[in-house]
Amino acid sequence: MSSESVQTSPMPGRRASGFGPAWDDEVVIAVRDLGKIYHLYDKPIDRLKQAFLWGRKKLFREFWALKGINLEVKRGEVLGLIGRNGSGKSTLLQIVCGVLKPSAGVAEVKGRVAALLELGSGFNPDFTGRENVFMNGAILGLSREQIDQRYEEIVRFAEIGEFIDQPVKTYSSGMVVRLAFSIAVHVDAEVLVVDEALSVGDVAFQFKCLYHLESLLERGVTILLVSHDVQLVKGYCTRALYLKNNAMEYYGDCETATEMYLKDMRDQKAKMLEAVKAEAEERPQTARPHAEKGEILSVRVGCGEEERRQFFGGERVWVEVVARVSAVVRSPRLTLFVRDLKGYGLFGFNNHYGNVTVTPDSDGIIRGRFSFNCALQIGDYSIALRLEECMGESLTMLIDKHLNALNFKVVTEVKSFLGVVDLGGSFEELPSKRTMASIA
Numbered sequence: 001m002s003s004e005s006v007q008t009s010p011m012p013g014r015r016a017s018g019f020g021p022a023w024d025d026e027v028v029i030a031v032r033d034l035g036k037i038y039h040l041y042d043k044p045i046d047r048l049k050q051a052f053l054w055g056r057k058k059l060f061r062e063f064w065a066l067k068g069i070n071l072e073v074k075r076g077e078v079l080g081l082i083g084r085n086g087s088g089k090s091t092l093l094q095i096v097c098g099v100l101k102p103s104a105g106v107a108e109v110k111g112r113v114a115a116l117l118e119l120g121s122g123f124n125p126d127f128t129g130r131e132n133v134f135m136n137g138a139i140l141g142l143s144r145e146q147i148d149q150r151y152e153e154i155v156r157f158a159e160i161g162e163f164i165d166q167p168v169k170t171y172s173s174g175m176v177v178r179l180a181f182s183i184a185v186h187v188d189a190e191v192l193v194v195d196e197a198l199s200v201g202d203v204a205f206q207f208k209c210l211y212h213l214e215s216l217l218e219r220g221v222t223i224l225l226v227s228h229d230v231q232l233v234k235g236y237c238t239r240a241l242y243l244k245n246n247a248m249e250y251y252g253d254c255e256t257a258t259e260m261y262l263k264d265m266r267d268q269k270a271k272m273l274e275a276v277k278a279e280a281e282e283r284p285q286t287a288r289p290h291a292e293k294g295e296i297l298s299v300r301v302g303c304g305e306e307e308r309r310q311f312f313g314g315e316r317v318w319v320e321v322v323a324r325v326s327a328v329v330r331s332p333r334l335t336l337f338v339r340d341l342k343g344y345g346l347f348g349f350n351n352h353y354g355n356v357t358v359t360p361d362s363d364g365i366i367r368g369r370f371s372f373n374c375a376l377q378i379g380d381y382s383i384a385l386r387l388e389e390c391m392g393e394s395l396t397m398l399i400d401k402h403l404n405a406l407n408f409k410v411v412t413e414v415k416s417f418l419g420v421v422d423l424g425g426s427f428e429e430l431p432s433k434r435t436m437a438s439i440a
Contacts, residue, residue, distance in 0.1 A: 026074045028110050028191060028222045029096060034069040035104035036091050037062055065091045067247050069105070073239075075190075078213075078223045080237035080254060082230070082261050084268075087243040089226045093117060093193050096224065111190025112141055116180050125169035129160060129179055132168055136180075140187045150186045157212075158182040159205070178205060185212055192216065195226045210236065230258040231419070265341060266380045273404060294325035294332070294364070295400045296387050301408055303374075311374045313412040313422065319370040323387050325360050325399070331390035332358050332399075336370045339382050346381070346421060347372060352390070375422035376410045383408070 039060035041047050046059040053059070066088040073079045081089045094100040095107050097115045122139065123132045133154055137147035155164050158178040160171070168176065184192060192213075213223060213236075227233055233240055233254055240257035242250040244264065250257050300320045302308050311317055325332045335350035349370060351358050360366045385405045388396040417425060 024072075024074070027072045028075050029071070029073040029079075029224070030108045031069050031071050031092075031096075031106070033105035034066060034092070034095065034102050034107055035064060036066040036088075036095065036100065037064050037103040039063075065246055066095075066102075067104075069248055071241060071248075071251055073222055073224070075222055076217055076220045077238040078217065078225060078236060080233035080240040080257070081224065081226045081243065082228070082233055082240060082257060083243035083249075084265075086246075088246040089243055090117065090195055092243070093195055093224060093226065096191075097193055109191060112187070113191045113193060114140055114184040114187050114189035115193035115195075116177075116184050117193065117195045123168050123176065123180065126167055128167055129155075129158075129164040129171070132179070133164075133183060136183050137187060140183075140189065142187055154179075154182045154186050157186070157208075174205070181209055185209075185216060189221065191222045191224070193224045196228070230262060234258050234418075262341070262379065269341060269380075270407075273407075292326060293329055293389065293399045294323060294387055296321065296323045296385055296402055296405075297365075298322045299383065299385060299402070299405045301383065301406055309406065309408040311408065311410055313374055313376065313378075313410060313416070315374045317372055317374045317408070319383060321368050321370070321385060323366050323400070324364050325366060325387070325389075326364060329360075329389045329399070332360065332366055333386075333388045333390050333396060334358065334366070334368050334370075335386040335388065337384040337386075338372070338376075339384055340420060341380060341382075346376070374410060375424075377417070377420050377422075378410055378412055378415065380407060380409050382406070 039050075040063050041050070041060050050059045069088075069092060071079070081092065083089055091100065093115070094117060095102050096109060097113050097117065098109075099115075099117070122136055124135065127135065133151060134144070134147050137150070138144075142150075158164075158175075158181075160175050160178055163171065163175060164179075168179075171179070181194075184194075217223065225233070225237060237254050239252060240250075240254040241248065242257040242261050250260050298321070300307050301317065302320075303311055303315050303317055319336055321334055321336075323332070323334065333350055333352055335348065337345050338347040339345055349372065351368060356368075358366050358368060383405045385402045386398065387400040388398055390396055416422070
């Protein structure tokens with residue numbers, strides 16, 4: 001794609017800044033007072049009527065998909081874009097790529113842009129992979145000779161084998177991303193735009209992509225990366241832009257941007273859980289598949305002698321569970337999972353791993369206490385529980401489950417590690433070779 005430069009009138013109350021000779025040579029992408037507005041119609045016929053009203057009456061509502069965006073991205077930087085779905089991330093990328101024109105402000109990009117905006121965007125599903133390679137290469141500004149020189153490398157990187165000569169409509173989503181990514185990173189673009197493409201496909205290919213992106217950065221390629229994976233943004237991006245309500249909430253270091261994003265997600269999740277619980281209380285209870293065999297009655301969490309839901313890193317947390325099983329359940333099993341906000345299982349344990357046989361009392365009640373070290377990063381977590389009947393060495397039947405039995409928060413005064421789980425890392429400085437030689 002050739003260099004794209006779009007200038008439009010500014011939004012009301014804002015002034016667009018033009019770019020001239022003083023523009024820093026290291027700046028590859030420059031955005032000033034950028035905005036994108038859409039007209040929303042209640043009925044399709046209103047769109048036709050509007051064309052004949054000549055502005056005398058508005059039959060539409062205005063919706064700003066983006067407003068007041070200002071940023072600069074320099075050569076060799078990775079800008080991470082985070083935010084809820086619908087916050088304007090993809091709209092911003094499409095404007096940068098020249099797919100959309102802004103309604104206000106200025107967007108300028110130096111050099112060729114290669115983009116993975118949507119799964120399979122730019123591919124003709126009836127064309128073979130080979131034909132799409134040549135078509136996309138031509139769209140991105142490569143000559144036939146240049147595509148011929150890169151073709152074997154593109155196919156080898158995509159790892160789709162003989163399917164390269166099959167229609168793209170027969171590809172899996174992972175194969176489409178492999179081919180699209182391979183084309184994008186082999187066209188010698190100055191700017192690479194990746195919109196959630198790394199979230200599709202197997203883990204091995206994701207690592208391969210990240211490794212290749214590192215080599216592109218060394219060559220001075222600028223990357224715009226949209227991802228909901230905050231660990232990827234924190235560990236890979238130079239800076240981050242957090243979009244909220246279609247505007248800039250924060251633009252700067254990745255740690256601050258992702259923490260703000262996670263806090264908003266936690267608040268949103270808490271509101272959703274309250275709404276779900278309220279709805280569940282009003283809704284008539286439906287029978288579970290094996291309700292006659294038992295159920296989880298209660299769960300508590302705490303530390304020491306105190307029941308609470310906020311812990312410092314390193315404390316020993318306990319979770320007490322009370323359940324009921326019928327007499328036909330000979331070998332009950334209680335399983336606990338600690339999960340993060342995305343639902344990823346960080347830790348799981350049950351009485352089987354603890355070599356403890358659970359024995360119900362005369363009323364069929366079983367009580368158990370899990371405990372674990374709170375070796376977790378600052379943030380919010382949830383406890384999930386399962387009550388099962390052990391049918392054999394590796395066969396169990398689910399009796400009851402609570403996917404969000406309760407939530408708890410981890411706080412700490414001093415941050416002592418990165419990531420999610422504390423693996424007890426340590427570091428020591430080794431003597432230099434010169435010191436070792438003198439000792440010898």
